[in-house]
Amino acid sequence: MKAAVVPSVNGKWEVKQWETPKPGPNQVVIKIHASGLCYTDVHLTHGLIPLQFPHVLGHEPVGEIVELGPGVTTRKVGDRVGVGWVQKGCGRCEWCLRGKKELCQNNQSTGINLQGSHAEYMLAFADATMLIPDTLSYEQAAPIFCAGYTVWSGLRLADPKPHERIAVVGIGGLGHLALQYSKASGFETIAVTKSKDKEKMIRDLGADEVVGSGEKLLSGGGADVLLATSNSWSAVVDAAKGMRPDGRIILMGVGNEPLNYTPDLMFKRIRLIGSSQNGPEYLYEALDIAAKGKVKVVAETYKLDDINRAYDRVADGKVRFRAVITMN
Ligand SMILES: [Zn+2]
Ligand SMILES: [Zn+2]
The missing domain is CATH 3.90.180.10 (Medium-chain alcohol dehydrogenases, catalytic domain)
Structure with missing residues:
Protein backbone atom coordinates (compact mmCIF):
# COMPACT_ATOMS: atom_id res chain seq x y z
CA MET A 1 0.00 0.00 0.00
CA CYS A 146 -9.24 14.19 17.35
CA ALA A 147 -10.21 17.87 17.03
CA GLY A 148 -13.94 17.48 17.63
CA TYR A 149 -13.58 14.76 20.27
CA THR A 150 -10.98 16.83 22.14
CA VAL A 151 -12.94 20.06 22.28
CA TRP A 152 -16.25 18.40 23.09
CA SER A 153 -14.54 16.46 25.91
CA GLY A 154 -13.09 19.75 27.18
CA LEU A 155 -16.42 21.53 27.05
CA ARG A 156 -18.08 18.67 28.96
CA LEU A 157 -15.27 18.64 31.55
CA ALA A 158 -15.71 22.41 32.09
CA ASP A 159 -19.31 21.59 33.07
CA PRO A 160 -20.76 24.93 31.94
CA LYS A 161 -24.02 26.03 33.56
CA PRO A 162 -26.92 27.83 31.88
CA HIS A 163 -26.16 31.55 31.48
CA GLU A 164 -22.38 31.05 31.58
CA ARG A 165 -20.27 32.60 28.85
CA ILE A 166 -17.73 30.60 26.91
CA ALA A 167 -14.64 31.95 25.20
CA VAL A 168 -12.42 30.09 22.74
CA VAL A 169 -8.80 31.09 22.18
CA GLY A 170 -6.97 29.67 19.18
CA ILE A 171 -9.36 29.51 16.23
CA GLY A 172 -7.83 26.73 14.15
CA GLY A 173 -8.55 23.03 13.67
CA LEU A 174 -9.78 22.60 17.24
CA GLY A 175 -11.01 26.11 17.95
CA HIS A 176 -13.35 26.44 14.97
CA LEU A 177 -15.11 23.30 16.20
CA ALA A 178 -15.02 24.39 19.87
CA LEU A 179 -17.00 27.50 19.14
CA GLN A 180 -19.56 25.58 17.09
CA TYR A 181 -20.01 22.92 19.81
CA SER A 182 -20.46 25.70 22.37
CA LYS A 183 -23.06 27.44 20.21
CA ALA A 184 -24.79 24.14 19.45
CA SER A 185 -25.15 23.72 23.22
CA GLY A 186 -26.79 27.13 23.53
CA PHE A 187 -23.99 29.15 25.14
CA GLU A 188 -23.03 32.71 24.37
CA THR A 189 -19.67 32.20 22.71
CA ILE A 190 -16.80 34.63 22.20
CA ALA A 191 -13.77 34.01 20.01
CA VAL A 192 -10.42 35.46 21.08
CA THR A 193 -8.02 35.89 18.19
CA LYS A 194 -5.40 38.29 16.94
CA SER A 195 -6.00 37.19 13.31
CA LYS A 196 -8.13 39.99 11.90
CA ASP A 197 -8.44 38.12 8.59
CA LYS A 198 -10.35 35.31 10.28
CA GLU A 199 -13.02 37.53 11.83
CA LYS A 200 -15.71 37.18 9.18
CA MET A 201 -15.24 33.41 8.96
CA ILE A 202 -15.43 33.16 12.73
CA ARG A 203 -18.69 35.11 12.82
CA ASP A 204 -20.05 32.90 10.05
CA LEU A 205 -19.27 29.88 12.25
CA GLY A 206 -21.59 31.38 14.85
CA ALA A 207 -19.42 33.33 17.31
CA ASP A 208 -21.46 36.00 19.09
CA GLU A 209 -18.42 38.21 19.47
CA VAL A 210 -14.83 38.29 18.25
CA VAL A 211 -12.27 40.10 20.42
CA GLY A 212 -8.54 40.65 20.03
CA SER A 213 -7.37 40.34 23.64
CA GLY A 214 -8.19 39.20 27.16
CA GLU A 215 -8.76 42.81 28.19
CA LYS A 216 -11.37 43.21 25.45
CA LEU A 217 -12.93 39.93 26.54
CA LEU A 218 -13.20 41.25 30.12
CA SER A 219 -14.60 44.65 29.19
CA GLY A 220 -17.26 42.90 27.09
CA GLY A 221 -18.46 40.84 30.07
CA GLY A 222 -15.74 38.20 30.51
CA ALA A 223 -15.91 34.42 30.27
CA ASP A 224 -16.72 31.65 32.76
CA VAL A 225 -15.07 29.00 30.62
CA LEU A 226 -12.06 29.47 28.38
CA LEU A 227 -11.53 26.67 25.87
CA ALA A 228 -7.82 27.06 25.19
CA THR A 229 -7.01 25.30 21.94
CA SER A 230 -4.06 27.50 21.03
CA ASN A 231 -0.54 26.13 20.74
CA SER A 232 0.69 29.46 22.10
CA TRP A 233 0.47 29.58 25.87
CA SER A 234 1.21 33.30 25.85
CA ALA A 235 -2.05 33.70 23.88
CA VAL A 236 -3.81 31.60 26.54
CA VAL A 237 -2.37 33.69 29.40
CA ASP A 238 -3.47 36.87 27.63
CA ALA A 239 -7.01 35.54 27.03
CA ALA A 240 -7.14 34.48 30.71
CA LYS A 241 -7.24 38.17 31.66
CA GLY A 242 -10.86 38.00 30.53
CA MET A 243 -11.91 35.32 33.03
CA ARG A 244 -14.76 35.87 35.47
CA PRO A 245 -14.41 34.63 39.09
CA ASP A 246 -14.70 30.85 39.55
CA GLY A 247 -13.92 30.41 35.85
CA ARG A 248 -12.34 27.31 34.31
CA ILE A 249 -9.56 27.31 31.76
CA ILE A 250 -9.44 24.08 29.78
CA LEU A 251 -5.97 23.50 28.33
CA MET A 252 -6.13 21.44 25.12
CA GLY A 253 -3.14 22.73 23.15
CA VAL A 254 0.54 21.99 23.56
CA GLY A 255 2.49 25.19 24.08
CA ASN A 256 6.23 25.19 23.61
CA GLU A 257 6.99 27.92 26.14
CA PRO A 258 6.46 28.02 29.93
CA LEU A 259 2.92 28.74 31.05
CA ASN A 260 3.27 31.96 33.08
CA TYR A 261 0.05 32.53 34.96
CA THR A 262 -0.67 35.73 36.85
CA PRO A 263 -1.84 36.25 40.51
CA ASP A 264 -5.13 37.42 39.03
CA LEU A 265 -5.99 33.76 38.45
CA MET A 266 -5.55 33.00 42.16
CA PHE A 267 -7.63 35.93 43.41
CA LYS A 268 -10.42 35.09 40.98
CA ARG A 269 -10.29 31.39 42.04
CA ILE A 270 -9.71 30.27 38.45
CA ARG A 271 -9.17 26.56 37.80
CA LEU A 272 -6.68 25.38 35.18
CA ILE A 273 -7.73 22.00 33.81
CA GLY A 274 -5.80 19.85 31.36
CA SER A 275 -7.91 17.79 28.98
CA SER A 276 -7.58 15.71 25.85
CA GLN A 277 -10.00 12.92 24.91
ZN1 LIG B 1 -4.73 15.55 17.09
ZN1 LIG C 1 -3.12 0.64 32.04
Whole structure:
Protein backbone atom coordinates (compact mmCIF):
# COMPACT_ATOMS: atom_id res chain seq x y z
CA MET A 1 0.00 0.00 0.00
CA LYS A 2 0.93 3.67 -0.21
CA ALA A 3 1.65 5.63 2.97
CA ALA A 4 3.14 8.95 4.02
CA VAL A 5 6.28 7.90 5.88
CA VAL A 6 8.26 10.16 8.22
CA PRO A 7 11.84 8.88 7.78
CA SER A 8 13.39 10.42 10.92
CA VAL A 9 12.97 13.21 13.48
CA ASN A 10 12.52 16.47 11.52
CA GLY A 11 12.55 14.43 8.29
CA LYS A 12 10.50 15.35 5.23
CA TRP A 13 7.49 13.09 4.76
CA GLU A 14 7.76 10.67 1.81
CA VAL A 15 4.78 9.06 0.08
CA LYS A 16 5.98 5.55 -0.70
CA GLN A 17 5.23 1.83 -0.55
CA TRP A 18 4.71 0.45 2.95
CA GLU A 19 3.70 -2.97 4.17
CA THR A 20 -0.07 -3.49 4.09
CA PRO A 21 -1.16 -4.50 7.61
CA LYS A 22 -2.65 -7.90 8.48
CA PRO A 23 -5.04 -8.15 11.42
CA GLY A 24 -3.99 -9.96 14.60
CA PRO A 25 -6.44 -11.19 17.26
CA ASN A 26 -9.21 -8.66 18.00
CA GLN A 27 -7.98 -6.33 15.26
CA VAL A 28 -9.52 -5.05 12.05
CA VAL A 29 -8.03 -3.60 8.88
CA ILE A 30 -9.56 -0.28 7.82
CA LYS A 31 -9.39 0.97 4.24
CA ILE A 32 -8.80 4.63 5.00
CA HIS A 33 -11.10 7.07 3.17
CA ALA A 34 -10.07 10.27 4.99
CA SER A 35 -7.41 11.18 7.51
CA GLY A 36 -7.18 14.53 9.28
CA LEU A 37 -3.81 16.22 9.64
CA CYS A 38 -3.55 17.57 13.19
CA TYR A 39 -0.97 20.10 14.39
CA THR A 40 0.19 17.33 16.75
CA ASP A 41 1.59 15.58 13.66
CA VAL A 42 3.92 18.58 13.31
CA HIS A 43 4.92 18.31 16.98
CA LEU A 44 5.54 14.57 16.54
CA THR A 45 7.66 15.12 13.43
CA HIS A 46 9.77 17.48 15.54
CA GLY A 47 10.19 14.85 18.27
CA LEU A 48 7.61 15.89 20.90
CA ILE A 49 7.36 12.22 21.88
CA PRO A 50 10.22 9.81 21.03
CA LEU A 51 8.90 7.62 18.21
CA GLN A 52 10.26 4.63 16.34
CA PHE A 53 11.20 5.99 12.89
CA PRO A 54 10.49 5.48 10.03
CA HIS A 55 6.89 5.99 11.06
CA VAL A 56 3.43 6.66 9.65
CA LEU A 57 1.56 9.40 11.55
CA GLY A 58 -2.13 10.33 11.52
CA HIS A 59 -4.68 9.98 14.30
CA GLU A 60 -7.95 11.10 12.68
CA PRO A 61 -8.69 7.92 10.69
CA VAL A 62 -11.99 7.09 9.08
CA GLY A 63 -12.81 4.43 6.56
CA GLU A 64 -14.36 1.08 5.94
CA ILE A 65 -13.50 -2.23 7.56
CA VAL A 66 -12.17 -4.65 4.96
CA GLU A 67 -10.79 -7.50 7.08
CA LEU A 68 -11.40 -8.97 10.53
CA GLY A 69 -8.84 -10.69 12.73
CA PRO A 70 -9.60 -13.75 14.88
CA GLY A 71 -12.04 -13.12 17.73
CA VAL A 72 -13.74 -10.00 16.34
CA THR A 73 -17.50 -10.29 16.96
CA THR A 74 -18.78 -6.70 17.24
CA ARG A 75 -17.65 -5.35 13.87
CA LYS A 76 -18.17 -6.58 10.34
CA VAL A 77 -16.63 -6.05 6.93
CA GLY A 78 -18.16 -2.92 5.38
CA ASP A 79 -18.68 -1.03 8.67
CA ARG A 80 -17.92 2.70 8.44
CA VAL A 81 -15.67 3.45 11.39
CA GLY A 82 -13.15 5.85 12.84
CA VAL A 83 -10.58 5.47 15.60
CA GLY A 84 -9.61 7.79 18.44
CA TRP A 85 -6.14 8.42 19.77
CA VAL A 86 -5.84 5.86 22.57
CA GLN A 87 -6.75 2.42 21.26
CA LYS A 88 -5.85 0.14 24.13
CA GLY A 89 -4.64 0.36 27.73
CA CYS A 90 -2.39 -2.15 29.48
CA GLY A 91 -5.49 -3.55 31.14
CA ARG A 92 -3.78 -3.90 34.53
CA CYS A 93 -2.95 -0.46 35.97
CA GLU A 94 -5.23 1.51 38.28
CA TRP A 95 -6.56 3.68 35.43
CA CYS A 96 -7.33 0.74 33.17
CA LEU A 97 -9.07 -0.99 36.06
CA ARG A 98 -11.11 2.18 36.58
CA GLY A 99 -12.13 2.03 32.89
CA LYS A 100 -10.04 5.10 31.96
CA LYS A 101 -7.61 3.71 29.40
CA GLU A 102 -6.90 7.27 28.21
CA LEU A 103 -4.95 7.80 31.46
CA CYS A 104 -2.91 4.57 31.18
CA GLN A 105 0.83 5.27 30.99
CA ASN A 106 1.38 2.21 28.79
CA ASN A 107 -1.38 2.66 26.30
CA GLN A 108 -1.24 1.94 22.58
CA SER A 109 -2.11 4.95 20.50
CA THR A 110 -2.91 5.63 16.86
CA GLY A 111 0.06 7.16 15.06
CA ILE A 112 2.26 6.94 18.19
CA ASN A 113 3.19 3.33 18.96
CA LEU A 114 0.73 2.02 16.37
CA GLN A 115 0.78 2.87 12.69
CA GLY A 116 -1.23 5.97 11.86
CA SER A 117 -3.79 6.83 9.21
CA HIS A 118 -1.90 8.79 6.56
CA ALA A 119 -1.95 5.58 4.54
CA GLU A 120 -4.27 3.51 2.37
CA TYR A 121 -4.87 0.94 5.13
CA MET A 122 -4.62 1.00 8.92
CA LEU A 123 -4.84 -1.60 11.64
CA ALA A 124 -7.02 -0.98 14.71
CA PHE A 125 -8.27 -2.90 17.71
CA ALA A 126 -11.94 -3.63 17.03
CA ASP A 127 -12.95 -2.28 20.46
CA ALA A 128 -11.25 1.03 19.66
CA THR A 129 -13.31 1.65 16.55
CA MET A 130 -16.41 3.84 16.67
CA LEU A 131 -19.21 3.45 14.15
CA ILE A 132 -19.79 6.63 12.15
CA PRO A 133 -23.40 7.88 11.78
CA ASP A 134 -24.72 7.12 8.27
CA THR A 135 -25.45 10.78 7.50
CA LEU A 136 -21.91 11.97 8.23
CA SER A 137 -19.47 11.96 5.31
CA TYR A 138 -15.95 10.61 5.74
CA GLU A 139 -14.43 14.09 5.16
CA GLN A 140 -16.66 15.58 7.86
CA ALA A 141 -16.15 12.68 10.25
CA ALA A 142 -12.35 12.47 10.23
CA PRO A 143 -11.58 15.69 12.15
CA ILE A 144 -14.13 14.77 14.79
CA PHE A 145 -11.88 11.87 15.88
CA CYS A 146 -9.24 14.19 17.35
CA ALA A 147 -10.21 17.87 17.03
CA GLY A 148 -13.94 17.48 17.63
CA TYR A 149 -13.58 14.76 20.27
CA THR A 150 -10.98 16.83 22.14
CA VAL A 151 -12.94 20.06 22.28
CA TRP A 152 -16.25 18.40 23.09
CA SER A 153 -14.54 16.46 25.91
CA GLY A 154 -13.09 19.75 27.18
CA LEU A 155 -16.42 21.53 27.05
CA ARG A 156 -18.08 18.67 28.96
CA LEU A 157 -15.27 18.64 31.55
CA ALA A 158 -15.71 22.41 32.09
CA ASP A 159 -19.31 21.59 33.07
CA PRO A 160 -20.76 24.93 31.94
CA LYS A 161 -24.02 26.03 33.56
CA PRO A 162 -26.92 27.83 31.88
CA HIS A 163 -26.16 31.55 31.48
CA GLU A 164 -22.38 31.05 31.58
CA ARG A 165 -20.27 32.60 28.85
CA ILE A 166 -17.73 30.60 26.91
CA ALA A 167 -14.64 31.95 25.20
CA VAL A 168 -12.42 30.09 22.74
CA VAL A 169 -8.80 31.09 22.18
CA GLY A 170 -6.97 29.67 19.18
CA ILE A 171 -9.36 29.51 16.23
CA GLY A 172 -7.83 26.73 14.15
CA GLY A 173 -8.55 23.03 13.67
CA LEU A 174 -9.78 22.60 17.24
CA GLY A 175 -11.01 26.11 17.95
CA HIS A 176 -13.35 26.44 14.97
CA LEU A 177 -15.11 23.30 16.20
CA ALA A 178 -15.02 24.39 19.87
CA LEU A 179 -17.00 27.50 19.14
CA GLN A 180 -19.56 25.58 17.09
CA TYR A 181 -20.01 22.92 19.81
CA SER A 182 -20.46 25.70 22.37
CA LYS A 183 -23.06 27.44 20.21
CA ALA A 184 -24.79 24.14 19.45
CA SER A 185 -25.15 23.72 23.22
CA GLY A 186 -26.79 27.13 23.53
CA PHE A 187 -23.99 29.15 25.14
CA GLU A 188 -23.03 32.71 24.37
CA THR A 189 -19.67 32.20 22.71
CA ILE A 190 -16.80 34.63 22.20
CA ALA A 191 -13.77 34.01 20.01
CA VAL A 192 -10.42 35.46 21.08
CA THR A 193 -8.02 35.89 18.19
CA LYS A 194 -5.40 38.29 16.94
CA SER A 195 -6.00 37.19 13.31
CA LYS A 196 -8.13 39.99 11.90
CA ASP A 197 -8.44 38.12 8.59
CA LYS A 198 -10.35 35.31 10.28
CA GLU A 199 -13.02 37.53 11.83
CA LYS A 200 -15.71 37.18 9.18
CA MET A 201 -15.24 33.41 8.96
CA ILE A 202 -15.43 33.16 12.73
CA ARG A 203 -18.69 35.11 12.82
CA ASP A 204 -20.05 32.90 10.05
CA LEU A 205 -19.27 29.88 12.25
CA GLY A 206 -21.59 31.38 14.85
CA ALA A 207 -19.42 33.33 17.31
CA ASP A 208 -21.46 36.00 19.09
CA GLU A 209 -18.42 38.21 19.47
CA VAL A 210 -14.83 38.29 18.25
CA VAL A 211 -12.27 40.10 20.42
CA GLY A 212 -8.54 40.65 20.03
CA SER A 213 -7.37 40.34 23.64
CA GLY A 214 -8.19 39.20 27.16
CA GLU A 215 -8.76 42.81 28.19
CA LYS A 216 -11.37 43.21 25.45
CA LEU A 217 -12.93 39.93 26.54
CA LEU A 218 -13.20 41.25 30.12
CA SER A 219 -14.60 44.65 29.19
CA GLY A 220 -17.26 42.90 27.09
CA GLY A 221 -18.46 40.84 30.07
CA GLY A 222 -15.74 38.20 30.51
CA ALA A 223 -15.91 34.42 30.27
CA ASP A 224 -16.72 31.65 32.76
CA VAL A 225 -15.07 29.00 30.62
CA LEU A 226 -12.06 29.47 28.38
CA LEU A 227 -11.53 26.67 25.87
CA ALA A 228 -7.82 27.06 25.19
CA THR A 229 -7.01 25.30 21.94
CA SER A 230 -4.06 27.50 21.03
CA ASN A 231 -0.54 26.13 20.74
CA SER A 232 0.69 29.46 22.10
CA TRP A 233 0.47 29.58 25.87
CA SER A 234 1.21 33.30 25.85
CA ALA A 235 -2.05 33.70 23.88
CA VAL A 236 -3.81 31.60 26.54
CA VAL A 237 -2.37 33.69 29.40
CA ASP A 238 -3.47 36.87 27.63
CA ALA A 239 -7.01 35.54 27.03
CA ALA A 240 -7.14 34.48 30.71
CA LYS A 241 -7.24 38.17 31.66
CA GLY A 242 -10.86 38.00 30.53
CA MET A 243 -11.91 35.32 33.03
CA ARG A 244 -14.76 35.87 35.47
CA PRO A 245 -14.41 34.63 39.09
CA ASP A 246 -14.70 30.85 39.55
CA GLY A 247 -13.92 30.41 35.85
CA ARG A 248 -12.34 27.31 34.31
CA ILE A 249 -9.56 27.31 31.76
CA ILE A 250 -9.44 24.08 29.78
CA LEU A 251 -5.97 23.50 28.33
CA MET A 252 -6.13 21.44 25.12
CA GLY A 253 -3.14 22.73 23.15
CA VAL A 254 0.54 21.99 23.56
CA GLY A 255 2.49 25.19 24.08
CA ASN A 256 6.23 25.19 23.61
CA GLU A 257 6.99 27.92 26.14
CA PRO A 258 6.46 28.02 29.93
CA LEU A 259 2.92 28.74 31.05
CA ASN A 260 3.27 31.96 33.08
CA TYR A 261 0.05 32.53 34.96
CA THR A 262 -0.67 35.73 36.85
CA PRO A 263 -1.84 36.25 40.51
CA ASP A 264 -5.13 37.42 39.03
CA LEU A 265 -5.99 33.76 38.45
CA MET A 266 -5.55 33.00 42.16
CA PHE A 267 -7.63 35.93 43.41
CA LYS A 268 -10.42 35.09 40.98
CA ARG A 269 -10.29 31.39 42.04
CA ILE A 270 -9.71 30.27 38.45
CA ARG A 271 -9.17 26.56 37.80
CA LEU A 272 -6.68 25.38 35.18
CA ILE A 273 -7.73 22.00 33.81
CA GLY A 274 -5.80 19.85 31.36
CA SER A 275 -7.91 17.79 28.98
CA SER A 276 -7.58 15.71 25.85
CA GLN A 277 -10.00 12.92 24.91
CA ASN A 278 -11.97 11.91 27.95
CA GLY A 279 -13.74 8.67 27.02
CA PRO A 280 -15.90 7.19 24.24
CA GLU A 281 -19.19 8.68 25.43
CA TYR A 282 -17.88 12.11 24.39
CA LEU A 283 -16.74 10.82 21.01
CA TYR A 284 -20.22 9.39 20.49
CA GLU A 285 -21.82 12.73 21.36
CA ALA A 286 -19.38 14.75 19.25
CA LEU A 287 -20.18 12.61 16.18
CA ASP A 288 -23.91 12.72 16.85
CA ILE A 289 -23.95 16.54 17.02
CA ALA A 290 -21.96 16.72 13.76
CA ALA A 291 -24.28 14.19 12.10
CA LYS A 292 -27.25 16.41 13.00
CA GLY A 293 -25.58 19.23 11.07
CA LYS A 294 -25.10 21.44 14.14
CA VAL A 295 -21.32 21.43 13.75
CA LYS A 296 -19.56 21.56 10.39
CA VAL A 297 -15.90 20.95 9.82
CA VAL A 298 -14.35 23.58 7.56
CA ALA A 299 -11.65 21.65 5.76
CA GLU A 300 -9.15 21.84 2.94
CA THR A 301 -8.78 18.43 1.31
CA TYR A 302 -5.61 17.04 -0.22
CA LYS A 303 -4.74 13.76 -1.91
CA LEU A 304 -2.25 11.51 -0.15
CA ASP A 305 0.32 12.23 -2.89
CA ASP A 306 0.04 15.92 -2.02
CA ILE A 307 0.38 15.50 1.75
CA ASN A 308 3.54 17.61 2.03
CA ARG A 309 1.64 20.66 0.82
CA ALA A 310 -0.98 20.01 3.50
CA TYR A 311 1.74 19.51 6.12
CA ASP A 312 3.43 22.82 5.24
CA ARG A 313 0.15 24.73 5.45
CA VAL A 314 -0.65 23.15 8.84
CA ALA A 315 2.88 23.86 10.13
CA ASP A 316 2.64 27.49 8.95
CA GLY A 317 -0.80 27.97 10.52
CA LYS A 318 -2.34 28.76 7.12
CA VAL A 319 -5.01 26.04 6.93
CA ARG A 320 -8.64 27.18 7.25
CA PHE A 321 -9.35 25.28 9.44
CA ARG A 322 -8.49 21.57 9.12
CA ALA A 323 -6.50 19.70 6.48
CA VAL A 324 -8.03 16.36 5.51
CA ILE A 325 -6.18 13.80 3.40
CA THR A 326 -8.23 11.61 1.06
CA MET A 327 -6.95 8.34 -0.36
CA ASN A 328 -8.78 7.90 -3.67
ZN1 LIG B 1 -4.73 15.55 17.09
ZN1 LIG C 1 -3.12 0.64 32.04
